[in-house]
Each structure stands twice: as C-alpha cells, then as structure tokens.
Amino acid sequence: MTRRFGSVVANDDVSLELEAGEIHALVGENGAGKSTLMRVLAGLVAPDAGRIERDGREVKVRGPADAIRLGIGMVHQHYMLVDPLSVAENVVLGREPAGTLGLFKRPAAERQVADMARRYGLPVDPKAPVRALSVGGQQRVEILKAFHRGARVLVLDEPTAVLTPHEVDELMRVLRELRERGVTIVLITHRLAEVRAVADRVTVMRAGRVVGNAAVSEVTDELLAEWMIGRPLETLPPPLESSTGDVLLEARELSALDDRRLPAVRKVSFQVRAGEIVGIAGVEGNGQHELVECLTGLRRTTGGEVRIGGLRAPRGVRARLRLGFAHVPGDRIRRGLIGEMTLAENVLLGRLHESGRGPWLRKRAIEAESRALLEASGIEPADPSLEAAALSGGNQQMLVVARELARGARVLVVAHPTRGLDLAAAATVRARLRRERNEGRAVLLVSSDLPELLALSDRLHVMYEGRLTLETQPSATDERTLGLYMTGHRMEIAQ
Numbered sequence: 001m002t003r004r005f006g007s008v009v010a011n012d013d014v015s016l017e018l019e020a021g022e023i024h025a026l027v028g029e030n031g032a033g034k035s036t037l038m039r040v041l042a043g044l045v046a047p048d049a050g051r052i053e054r055d056g057r058e059v060k061v062r063g064p065a066d067a068i069r070l071g072i073g074m075v076h077q078h079y080m081l082v083d084p085l086s087v088a089e090n091v092v093l094g095r096e097p098a099g100t101l102g103l104f105k106r107p108a109a110e111r112q113v114a115d116m117a118r119r120y121g122l123p124v125d126p127k128a129p130v131r132a133l134s135v136g137g138q139q140r141v142e143i144l145k146a147f148h149r150g151a152r153v154l155v156l157d158e159p160t161a162v163l164t165p166h167e168v169d170e171l172m173r174v175l176r177e178l179r180e181r182g183v184t185i186v187l188i189t190h191r192l193a194e195v196r197a198v199a200d201r202v203t204v205m206r207a208g209r210v211v212g213n214a215a216v217s218e219v220t221d222e223l224l225a226e227w228m229i230g231r232p233l234e235t236l237p238p239p240l241e242s243s244t245g246d247v248l249l250e251a252r253e254l255s256a257l258d259d260r261r262l263p264a265v266r267k268v269s270f271q272v273r274a275g276e277i278v279g280i281a282g283v284e285g286n287g288q289h290e291l292v293e294c295l296t297g298l299r300r301t302t303g304g305e306v307r308i309g310g311l312r313a314p315r316g317v318r319a320r321l322r323l324g325f326a327h328v329p330g331d332r333i334r335r336g337l338i339g340e341m342t343l344a345e346n347v348l349l350g351r352l353h354e355s356g357r358g359p360w361l362r363k364r365a366i367e368a369e370s371r372a373l374l375e376a377s378g379i380e381p382a383d384p385s386l387e388a389a390a391l392s393g394g395n396q397q398m399l400v401v402a403r404e405l406a407r408g409a410r411v412l413v414v415a416h417p418t419r420g421l422d423l424a425a426a427a428t429v430r431a432r433l434r435r436e437r438n439e440g441r442a443v444l445l446v447s448s449d450l451p452e453l454l455a456l457s458d459r460l461h462v463m464y465e466g467r468l469t470l471e472t473q474p475s476a477t478d479e480r481t482l483g484l485y486m487t488g489h490r491m492e493i494a495q
Helices: 034-041 064-069 087-092 106-120 135-148 165-180 192-198 221-229 288-296 317-322 332-336 343-347 363-376 393-405 423-438 450-456 479-486 490-494
Strands: 003-005 008-011 023-028 052-054 057-059 072-075 153-157 184-188 201-206 209-215 247-257 263-273 276-281 303-308 325-328 411-415 442-447 459-464 467-472
Touching (some): 008 034, 023 034, 023 192, 023 221, 034 072, 034 153, 034 184, 072 135, 087 106, 087 135, 106 135, 106 165, 165 184, 165 192, 192 221, 201 221, 221 423, 247 442, 263 276, 263 303, 263 442, 263 467, 276 423, 276 450, 288 411, 317 325, 325 393, 332 393, 343 363, 343 393, 363 393, 393 411, 393 423, 411 423, 423 442, 423 450, 442 450, 450 479, 459 479, 467 479
Parallel strands (some): 023 184, 023 201, 072 153, 153 184, 276 442, 325 411, 411 442
Antiparallel strands (some): 003 008, 052 057, 247 303, 459 467
C-alpha cells in the first residue's frame, strides 16, 4: 500500500497481514503512517497504489460503506458520537429499526443494544445520553457501533489514551474475549505494556515503512523500542534536588460551572511554587477541563480567585500571558490548533500582535522562526507552509507543546502533554518539563497517565467530582491507590 499527501509519503509500499481471531499490535513513532494505513483499510482514505485482499481475494474499498460491508470497523482516537443522543440511538444511527410509516422504533433499538452489550461483555445503559458517560463508556458505545454494523475486523486507534487504569484493565479483558469469539483486532498503541499484555503479533512502522514484524513472545521491549525510533531509547534521568521558591500559581476556593450550567469545580484550592511540578490526576469529566480553563482565563469563575506571582489574575487570556503564563490544552484539535492554518501561523497563535510592523506581518522572519522551532522539536515534515491538519495527531501534539514551552513563561499549565505521542517524543516532552521545573518554573501537570504523573510530579492531587480529594507525594502512593481515588472508592482504600 502506498499513500502520498503532496510531497509526504505517509505509506511507502506497506504490506500487512491479519489473521482471523488474533490481536495484532501496530506500533510506531508519530507520523509513521499507522493511522493512514488503517484509514485506507476503513475506506476513509484512497490509496495511490496497492491492494486489499480478504480471504485471499482482492476486494475494492472505495469508501466506508465498502469497508462496513466487508466487516471492517474502526474506533477512532477522537470518538465520533452524537452527544445529545442516547447510547441506543448512537449505536443504530443509519441502521435504525423502523415500524409502520418508517417511524423509529426506540424500544426495539434499546433491546438490540442491550442484547449486544450482554453478548459482547460491554456493559452500558442503552437509554443513557452519551454525554453523560465516562470516556470508557463512550468507547464501549463506539465498539458496539462497529459490531452493530457487522464488524469482524476491529481497528482501535490509541484506545487507552484517556482511560483510567481500571478502564484499561477492563478493555484488555474485553479484547481477549473478542479474540476468543474469532474477532480480529488491530491495536494501534504507543504503550509496549499493552502490546505485551494482549497482542499475539506486532508490526512496527517507521517513516511510512514496515521495519519489523514478529510474534510478541519472540521480541523484547528494548528491540521494539529500537525498531520504532531507530536507536536505543533513552531513559528519563532522575529528578534533580531543588529548593522551591515563591508561590507562582495559586487557586483560592475556586468554583465554576460546566457548559450545561452545572457545578464542575467546587471550592478548589492549591499552590504551585517555582521549581516544582504539581500533578492533578483524575478521570476525564471530573472538573479538570473546567479547572484548567478557569486558570487560563478561558472560563468565568463563580467563586474564588486565581493568583499569578502573588497578584490576582486579570480577566482575559492575553492579560495572563503577559504575566508569564503558558498553556498546553488537553484537546489539541479544539483548543490548540487551527487545522486550516499553516504551521507557521499556528506557531504564532497567541502572539500575532508581537510579530508584525504596524498592521503587516513579517512573513520571512515568521517562516524562519517557525522552521527553526519545527526542526528543533522533531516535527515532520518541518514545512512552515503546510496546513496543520496534514500532520499526524502526534506531530500536532508536539507542535502545540513546542509552541507553548517556547514562550519562556514562568507558569506552565500543561494538560495531557504526551497524549498520542510515541515513546521517543513522550520522553522528549517529559525531559523538557523536568528541565523547566529545574530552571525555576512552576508547572501544573494535569494528566490521566498515572506513570507519567508519578515520574514527574513533586506533589500530587486527585480530582473527583470537582473537588481535590487527595494530596500526596509520589513516594507515598501508587497507581492502584490513585486509581481508586480517581473513581471515588475511598472506603476501599481505607480497608
């Protein structure tokens, strides 16, 4: 299979074989071509050359309808659900059971979905609105959607990126059961522990080509990492001992509403000092998103205050940027980038007013500055004129992180900075955050990646239902304890 996007070769003569009833891991660096290859398989992208064979016969996949007819389903990293609709309505959308006069038979749809949920071991309430579900619940809905359309080959793109440890364990159980039922699963992941836990075979891609294929039992993690990045993976150095300085970021009894006008942040108080990383763990949907928006000036508060460098923070994002504030948003698509703008223009977001003479932008200087940032950050392709939408998800994430860390801010609010990044890119970002801390910045790290939080944080909070329910140090806790607090199971911890 070959697929080009302009001068970029995303898939370069790639071959991949999937066996019935296996879990096949597809791994590689950001921009290696994994998702493009699967989007070709799912009929979302047309190949420039190559063919697809099913059971030894060549088949044509001209669009998603052909893929569905062939039993190929894909669960994307960013879920494609209609939030106001119920679980059942989302699952049957486009294939709704209809009665006389073509009217939608809601009870029949709910029965169908309930039966499928039981059959596949994917517990979910058919009547529940999708927007009320946890991330793990929404993922189950996406998988049920695929099976409702007859999927026998299920492609999962970074399925554990936003799940809690308990939800990851539950997904691994479901995948093993599906394999026993004869379902073929393609697992796109950067996490070698998941490859080791459930995959039968693994294919590694780098720079658009397949560079390795083996049974999981026959390869080491070190070899897989070396295949992925072309060299042995460097480990994160131990943290330097540092004395903390003044409080640079503080929340005092902070409260705010979510977009539905319901309480999301409930009297949250914490401090972040110069020279420390304070982590906040939590299942998505427990107020972390709204808290970050309150800190950055993107959301109005209903109580309390934010202080930056000892001063009450002014309203507005630009005013806070002037105080030495930078923000890596948790959603790079909605908050971090504008896909239709060039990479150079995206690098300038938030400081366009600093990049011109009067009303005119200094285009040559902007292009040179942007190219230097792209090359230094390892973003491929490092072409300032390329639209941001053309980058892989991991390279989009690297662009946002690189832009914000280049501001030289003294306060960094960083949400899910390594989500979707490969091993090498994630290690680079973590090392950079550690360096920012060592140089005296105050870093607030919001993440659902518990190993990352435990490795980087000097202090840790857990956020549950809008409140901070635990403050601890990494040396005094573990992933299981944090996971239980994240899901509100404090009584179990006490036992």
